[in-house]
Amino acid sequence: MTDDRKIMRVLNGETICPPPIWLMRQAGRYLPEYRETRAKAGSFLDLCYSPEFATEVTLQPIRRYGFDAAILFSDILVIPDALKRNVRFTEGHGPEMDPIDVSGIEALKPDAVLGHLKPVFETVSRLRRELPQETTLLGFCGAPWTVATYMIAGKGTPDQAPARLFAYREPKIFAELLAFLADISADYLVAQIDAGADAVQIFDSWAGVLGETEFAAYAVEPVRRIIASVKSRRPKARIIAFAKGAGYMLRDYRQKTGADAIGLDWSVPLAFARELQKDGPVQGNLDPMRVVAGGKALTDGIDHILQELGQGPLIFNLGHGITPQADPAHVTTLVDRVRGWDRTR
Numbered sequence: 455m456t457d458d459r460k461i462m463r464v465l466n467g468e469t470i471c472p473p474p475i476w477l478m479r480q481a482g483r484y485l486p487e488y489r490e491t492r493a494k495a496g497s498f499l500d501l502c503y504s505p506e507f508a509t510e511v512t513l514q515p516i517r518r519y520g521f522d523a524a525i526l527f528s529d530i531l532v533i534p535d536a537l538k539r540n541v542r543f544t545e546g547h548g549p550e551m552d553p554i555d556v557s558g559i560e561a562l563k564p565d566a567v568l569g570h571l572k573p574v575f576e577t578v579s580r581l582r583r584e585l586p587q588e589t590t591l592l593g594f595c596g597a598p599w600t601v602a603t604y605m606i607a608g609k610g611t612p613d614q615a616p617a618r619l620f621a622y623r624e625p626k627i628f629a630e631l632l633a634f635l636a637d638i639s640a641d642y643l644v645a646q647i648d649a650g651a652d653a654v655q656i657f658d659s660w661a662g663v664l665g666e667t668e669f670a671a672y673a674v675e676p677v678r679r680i681i682a683s684v685k686s687r688r689p690k691a692r693i694i695a696f697a698k699g700a701g702y703m704l705r706d707y708r709q710k711t712g713a714d715a716i717g718l719d720w721s722v723p724l725a726f727a728r729e730l731q732k733d734g735p736v737q738g739n740l741d742p743m744r745v746v747a748g749g750k751a752l753t754d755g756i757d758h759i760l761q762e763l764g765q766g767p768l769i770f771n772l773g774h775g776i777t778p779q780a781d782p783a784h785v786t787t788l789v790d791r792v793r794g795w796d797r798t799r
C-alpha cells in the first residue's frame with residue numbers, strides 16, 4: 455500500500471510530481487492568526503511550552519495552505535533552556551541567555567532535560583491526533599554547533615565569532631560540549647518520534663561560518679552522532695539535515711552524516727543541487743526574499759527550482775525561514791504554483 459504522506463515517500467527516495475511542499479518557519483509572525491495567539495500566550499517560551507497554544511499555531515499554516523508537512527512549533531533553544539541557561543526572547547533583541555564558560559560546561563547535567571520538555575512531547579501527540587493523516591508531522595532540534603554558538607555568545611551574533619574563538623582556544627572542552635549536546639538532542643528526537651513525529655529535521659543554521667576542518671569536526675561529526683544514535687534505536691526514523699551556508703562542503707554531507715535528505719539554502723547552485731540529488735532527496739531552496747518580493751521574482755524562482763530539481767526526489771521549501779514581512783497572499787501564489795506544476799508541459 456502506498457503511503458499517503460507524500461513527504462515520507464520522498465524521504466524514502468521516491469520522486470513525486472508535483473513535489474510536496476512545506477516552509478521553514480511556516481508558523482510565525484507573517485500570519486495574523488499567529489500574532490493573535492502569540493499575544494494571548496504570554497512570552498515566546500510560554501507559547502513553546504503550552505501544548506494548547508503550540509498545537510494551535512502549528513495547525514494554523516496547515517489550515518490556511520494545506521502544506522504537506524506540519525512542523526512542531528517550538529524552538530531549537532528549548533535545549534539550553536532545559537539546561538537552565540536562563541533563555542529569554544525579548545521583543546526586538548532576538549534570543550538571549552547567560553553565556554557559558556569552561557566551568558559552566560563542566561557543570562552541565564542531562565538529567566532534567568527530557569522532564570522539562572514534557573509539554574513539547576504532549577504537543578507532538580496532540581498534533582498527530584489532530585492532523586490529517588496525509589500531513590507529515592516533523593519534529594526537530596538544533597544541531598549541536600548552532601546551539602553551542604548561542605550558548606557561548608549568549609545571543610546570536612553576525613558571524614558567531616565568540617563560539618569560533620572558544621573552539622580554537624578550548625578545543626577539548628568544546629568537543630565535549632558538542633558531544634553532550636548531540637546525546638541529549640538524540641534523546642530529544644527519539645522522544646519526539648515516540649510521541650508521534652513521522653520524521654525530524656536537524657537545523658545547523660550557522661554551519662556556513664565554519665572552515666573546512668571545523669566543519670568536519672563541529673558540523674558533520676555531531677550530526678552524524680545524533681543520526682547514528684536515533685537510527686540505532688528507531689531504525690525507521692527519517693532525518694533531514696540542513697546545514698545552512700555550507701556550500702561545496704555539502705558534497706559528502708549526506709554520506710558522512712547518514713541523513714536521509716539534505717536541506718539546501720538558496721546560495722546552493724541548482725546544478726550542484728542536482729548532483730546532490732543523485733544520491734537521494736533534497737529539500738529547498740527558494741530565497742525567502744522572493745516570497746517578500748512576490749510577482750515575477752517569486753514565480754521565476756519557483757519555476758527555476760522545479761525545472762532543475764523537479765525530475766528527482768524533491769521536497770519544495772525555502773532556503774531558510776519565511777520572514778515576518780512576507781505577504782500571506784504570496785504564500786498562496788507559491789503553493790498554487792508548485793501544486794500546479796506539470797513537468798510534461
Ligand SMILES: Cc1c2[nH]c(c1CCC(=O)O)Cc1[nH]c(c(CCC(=O)O)c1C)Cc1[nH]c(c(CCC(=O)O)c1C)Cc1[nH]c(c(C)c1CCC(=O)O)C2
Nearest residue numbers: 478479480481482525526527528529530548549657659775
Ligand atoms: C537559529 C534558530 C532559532 N530557532 C530555530 C532556528 C533554526 C532555524 C533558523 O535558522 O531559522 C528553529 C525554529 N524556531 C521556530 C520554529 C518553529 C517551527 C516552524 O518552523 O514553523 C523553528 C523550527 C519558531 C520561532 N522562533 C522564534 C520565532 C519568533 C519569535 C516570536 O514569535 O516572537 C519563531 C516563530 C525566535 C527565534 N529563535 C531563534 C532565533 C534566532 C529567533 C529570533 C529571530 C526571529 O525573531 O525570527 C533561534
